Amino acid sequence: MAEPAHQGAQAVLTMPDGQGAWASEARAAARARFDAMGAPTKRDEYWKFTDSAPLSYDTTPHAALFRPGEIPLFTNLDRLKVVFRDGQFDAEASDDLAMEHVEIHMLAEAAKADLHWAKDIYGVLEARGQDPVSRPFAALNTAYAKNGVVIRVTGKAPKPISLIYAHDDEDSDAILHHVVKVESGASLTILENGPAAARFNKCMEIDVADGGEFHHIRAQGRDHERRAVTHMFARLGTESVYKSFTMTVNGVLTRNECVIELTGDDAVAHVAGAALGDGKTGDFHHDDTVFITHDALNCESRQVFKKVLRNGAVGVFQGKILVKEGAQKTDGYQISQSLLLDDDSQFLAKPELEIYADDVACSHGSTSGAIDEEALFYLRSRGVPEAEAQDLLVLAFLAEALDEVEDETISEELLGRLQDWLARHR
Amino acid sequence: MLEIKNLAVGLEEEEKQILKGVDLTVNSGEVHAIMGPNGSGKSTLSYVLSGRDGYEVTSGEALLEGEDILEMEPEERAAAGLFLAFQYPVEIPGVGNMTFLRTAVNAQRKARGQEEMSAADFLKLIREKAKALKIDAEMLKRPVNVGFSGGEKKRNEILQMAMLEPKMCILDETDSGLDVDAMKLVAEGVNALRDAGRAFLVITHYQRLLDHIQPDVVHIMADGKIVKSGGPDLALEVENNGYSDILAEVA
Numbered sequence: 001m002a003e004p005a006h007q008g009a010q011a012v013l014t015m016p017d018g019q020g021a022w023a024s025e026a027r028a029a030a031r032a033r034f035d036a037m038g039a040p041t042k043r044d045e046y047w048k049f050t051d052s053a054p055l056s057y058d059t060t061p062h063a064a065l066f067r068p069g070e071i072p073l074f075t076n077l078d079r080l081k082v083v084f085r086d087g088q089f090d091a092e093a094s095d096d097l098a099m100e101h102v103e104i105h106m107l108a109e110a111a112k113a114d115l116h117w118a119k120d121i122y123g124v125l126e127a128r129g130q131d132p133v134s135r136p137f138a139a140l141n142t143a144y145a146k147n148g149v150v151i152r153v154t155g156k157a158p159k160p161i162s163l164i165y166a167h168d169d170e171d172s173d174a175i176l177h178h179v180v181k182v183e184s185g186a187s188l189t190i191l192e193n194g195p196a197a198a199r200f201n202k203c204m205e206i207d208v209a210d211g212g213e214f215h216h217i218r219a220q221g222r223d224h225e226r227r228a229v230t231h232m233f234a235r236l237g238t239e240s241v242y243k244s245f246t247m248t249v250n251g252v253l254t255r256n257e258c259v260i261e262l263t264g265d266d267a268v269a270h271v272a273g274a275a276l277g278d279g280k281t282g283d284f285h286h287d288d289t290v291f292i293t294h295d296a297l298n299c300e301s302r303q304v305f306k307k308v309l310r311n312g313a314v315g316v317f318q319g320k321i322l323v324k325e326g327a328q329k330t331d332g333y334q335i336s337q338s339l340l341l342d343d344d345s346q347f348l349a350k351p352e353l354e355i356y357a358d359d360v361a362c363s364h365g366s367t368s369g370a371i372d373e374e375a376l377f378y379l380r381s382r383g384v385p386e387a388e389a390q391d392l393l394v395l396a397f398l399a400e401a402l403d404e405v406e407d408e409t410i411s412e413e414l415l416g417r418l419q420d421w422l423a424r425h426r
Numbered sequence: 427m428l429e430i431k432n433l434a435v436g437l438e439e440e441e442k443q444i445l446k447g448v449d450l451t452v453n454s455g456e457v458h459a460i461m462g463p464n465g466s467g468k469s470t471l472s473y474v475l476s477g478r479d480g481y482e483v484t485s486g487e488a489l490l491e492g493e494d495i496l497e498m499e500p501e502e503r504a505a506a507g508l509f510l511a512f513q514y515p516v517e518i519p520g521v522g523n524m525t526f527l528r529t530a531v532n533a534q535r536k537a538r539g540q541e542e543m544s545a546a547d548f549l550k551l552i553r554e555k556a557k558a559l560k561i562d563a564e565m566l567k568r569p570v571n572v573g574f575s576g577g578e579k580k581r582n583e584i585l586q587m588a589m590l591e592p593k594m595c596i597l598d599e600t601d602s603g604l605d606v607d608a609m610k611l612v613a614e615g616v617n618a619l620r621d622a623g624r625a626f627l628v629i630t631h632y633q634r635l636l637d638h639i640q641p642d643v644v645h646i647m648a649d650g651k652i653v654k655s656g657g658p659d660l661a662l663e664v665e666n667n668g669y670s671d672i673l674a675e676v677a
Contacts, residue, residue, distance in 0.1 A: 372516075372518075373479070374516045375516050375517075375518045377477075377478055377479070377500060377516075378512070378515070378516040378518065378570075379518070379526070379529075379530070380477070380499065380500035380501045380504070381476050381477070381478075381500045381501075381503075381504055381509075381510055381512075382504055382526075382530035382533075382534075382586060382590065383501050383504035383505050383530050383531075383533045383534035383537065383590065384501060384529055384530055384533045385499075385501045385533060385537075386499065386501065388529070388533065389501075392521055392525075392526075392529065393518070393520075393521070395520070395521075396518060396519060396520025396521045396569075397520060399520040400520070
């Protein structure tokens with residue numbers, strides 16, 4: 001692990017100027033964390049299925065711009081838009097940041113101000129998430145993030161905040177770090193979409209106080225050359241709710257990490273993902289790495305990850321449920337499944353349970369399978385053409401993950417995109 | 427309606443001949459029954475006609491209204507008017523029964539150059555057909571055949587048949603796993619579809635289904651061939667004496 005940590009990182013990455021004391025301290029501490037752990041290598045157990053090299057700052061990234069000409073997701077939703085272009089805040093393309101019950105700051109500005117609630121979260125949840133498994137790219141992010149949103153919600157947010165990541169520069173490196181504080185009884189939905197940059201490192205820290213609700217819907221793709229590493233660090237209070245769904249299509253390398261701590265009794269955390277990759281239209285490697293810690297009574301966690309892989313696409317799932325001593329009545333569920341549409345594709349899964357309480361219900365399952373030929377014939381015998389029948393079965397496979405999206409309008413829109421993708425990749 | 431001429435079929439994976447020259451003609455408006463001992467090739471015939479993988483046609487042809495269907499994809503056969511009610515209907519988790527039926531109905535209409543059925547018309551039609559088969563709204567919403575009892579699965583097959591209105595219906599042991607009441611319901615569903623423009627091929631082990639669905643012609647199949655054909659009395663003969671007498675007679 002003690003390799004020189006990203007020789008190039010020092011040269012490429014610079015800490016933002018003009019930071020206030022708390023931000024400078026948080027960044028310096030993160031840098032020290034990163035130096036101590038070093039960049040991931042192939043010898044790291046946590047990176048044995050995914051090559052981190054394209055994410056390292058020793059190389060200059062390059063990604064062709066992807067302009068499919070379709071209406072971007074969430075366009076017709078009533079939302080508050082915050083646009084980042086290659087990692088820089090684009091105020092002109094964004095909406096006015098004022099909204100009832102919600103404070104929205106830019107990290108670049110907030111770092112200069114004394115926002116006590118932000119400094120209690122920034123780099124704090126990330127640092128907590130470094131134990132027992134280190135997450136070097138997250139520490140790097142905390143140290144060098146150029147910008148991001150810093151959000152505090154004190155009531156029910158009247159509409160979702162939509163983070164839009166535009167990509168205009170073929171060689172851009174974007175590092176964004178968001179902080180979300182959901183106060184007691186408050187609720188917020190965050191949407192994320194857009195190709196972001198040639199290389200994207202994004203971190204979001206979410207602190208949900210007692211009775212608060214955080215909902216998150218993210219769409220990654222259809223850009224093919226995306227190299228992205230993302231982290232979600234969440235801490236959940238009593239009776240709070242955290243629900244996150246990610247749809248991913250295409251992408252040469254995507255690593256989505258999610259680290260959740262259930263620290264208050266009766267909290268609920270659901271994390272789900274649907275990823276589709278077709279090696280024929282570009283290399284596809286998608287990695288979902290999830291770590292959920294139960295540290296309170298009667299909490300529920302649910303991980304539902306589904307991948308559809310074809311023509312040499314690779315899917316990875318590393319998911320853990322850790323039930324700490326005393327976290328009785330834990331209800332933990334984890335399912336990771338892949339649908340391999342040919343013999344060339346690959347699904348690598350490492351499901352883990354670690355339980356130190358004796359009165360819990362935890363289950364996990366992981367499967368790889370092909371299209372059910374019996375079901376396919378049954379559909380065709382009723383007149384459904386083969387390609388359409390296969391799509392129907394693929395969507396049926398993804399349904400359990402998509403069902404995690406509570407908002408029907410959003411769920412329908414995502415379903416439409418999945419159908420379109422399948423129709424293009426027949 | 428359906429003309430099968432000297433049809434010989436083997437398995438793709440192994441050297442095994444299952445159908446050894448089947449000749450069968452079913453005219454429009456008729457109901458034919460095929461009976462025969464286990465392993466005689468009855469189910470294979472139904473699968474080959476509907477286009478299931480794994481079989482190799484070594485000779486002969488099968489014409490639906492004069493058109494050879496053996497070269498067609500399963501969905502093309504369905505659009506041409508062929509329907510197989512499965513002996514073991516397949517469970518499809520994640521696909522709602524209603525979505526499935528609507529996709530099928532509209533795919534067939536599209537293949538025939540007809541306009542898609544509107545959601546309202548579809549709903550009206552399916553409610554009416556489902557009611558006759560005692561299929562409730564809950565069953566329509568559930569994933570296809572998932573958690574259905576044996577009887578529910580078979581009724582669901584007949585519902586599909588009623589919705590798709592095929593010309594040539596093949597029922598593969600639709601009576602298996604049914605109690606008397608369920609069998610009556612299924613038979614009523616089939617009888618309601620009897621029509622001068624439609625024909626049925628009913629594959630069964632037992633005569634009792636034929637009490638409810640009166641056949642015009644009964645065929646006995648053995649060792650991959652139709653060995654005897656006759657009127658409804660032939661089914662009674664099987665019921666009373668088994669197959670051995672008939673097989674001895676034709677041997």
